[in-house]
Amino acid sequence: MKQDLRVIKTQESLRHALLILIKEKPLDSITVAELCRLANINRGTFYLHYKDVHGVFKHYLEVIVKDLRKSYEEPYYKTNFKIENIKPDMIKIFHHVKNYQEFYQIIFDQHIPMMYYYLLFDTVRSFMKETIDRMNQERMKNVQVDYLVSYQTNAILGILIEWHQNEYSTSIDELNQQLILILSINSPFRKGIQ
């Protein structure tokens, strides 16, 4: 049996309507009722598919996060397991965020639930974990990897928060440079020491 056409149509209408509304007003001021009015969907039908407006928005974040994952999986120097590759990985994140800036402006907003932050966190964390697992260095014995990975991941997100708070005024080039500087004074991912 195939996926019911009516379901697809309903969900697409709602998503399309949300896309229009978030260009007009803050996400947290959009009601289920007005979304349904615009989408020409019965409000009862809405609740058959989503719990609330965030349920509809989450679909977009999932698309966005999938794109980030895809860009991470691009084979650049994947054969080369050198630790310094953390930089190009993280720099990809900056391009990604800039690319979807309209959405990230929403995601990092004061009034928006933590769930979106956590979705981004989990995604970046999985990259970070892969990188750190590959290292498996002597000086990391005794460290619980989960804490190290979350520490590193959230550090990167800290840069994104700062970027958000200065309204994305820093250029990507400058941001890259800052990251490299920070990592160079402050990272297990550099050579020359230890």
Added chain:
Amino acid sequence: MKQDLRVIKTQESLRHALLILIKEKPLDSITVAELCRLANINRGTFYLHYKDVHGVFKHYLEVIVKDLRKSYEEPYYKTNFKIENIKPDMIKIFHHVKNYQEFYQIIFDQHIPMMYYYLLFDTVRSFMKETIDRMNQERMKNVQVDYLVSYQTNAILGILIEWHQNEYSTSIDELNQQLILILSINSPFRKGIQ
């Protein structure tokens, strides 16, 4: 002119009622209406003081954050500007979070708005900034301090997120040890290098 007694009474009633309700059910399921019923406050009066239920809860986070700030300002080896003091500072945060665990379980919840996270972020960030400003090291030239500080701050919050996600099962001692290990492999705050 003094602060009106009626205002104090109203706000205290509401805060007291909220304290009761958050022990029974998730914060985001508490309505203005039921809070007012329990507090014996007219719903119209509520809106003279707060915008929503989060407005009431925020008061508690402000108290909590004030306590964190106070604990930070305790003079331990404040005369000694050594960089390694970052550790005791951050370790204080762990004690603080454990102390107010019931609240932080709410603050880090999926459904709760980012505002509480940012309030914590800003507080920890101000400690971190002080520490980093004091360092002013050669290898930090060219770094925009704002990015470095946000990076370091959010890294610490990353440990708290991890702690939250494993339901605070890691002991404070173990957490301290993990932090020291992470900082020792991964920090500008250690001696011996540079």
Added chain:
DNA sequence: AAAAATATTGAACATGTGTTCAATAAAAAT
């Protein structure tokens, strides 16, 4: 103690929420 100032109340209103249900429409299966 009386007067002035102001916070709280109750009632009302339009709108939103989340749920239920039988009737209907649309799609999938035969």
Added chain:
DNA sequence: ATTTTTATTGAACACATGTTCAATATTTTT
């Protein structure tokens, strides 16, 4: 093409939201 399945609809429900306003109660000022 007909039958079977199921998604959507409209109507209704109790309750929540956010606002307004005149009446009342409480506090502060004099």
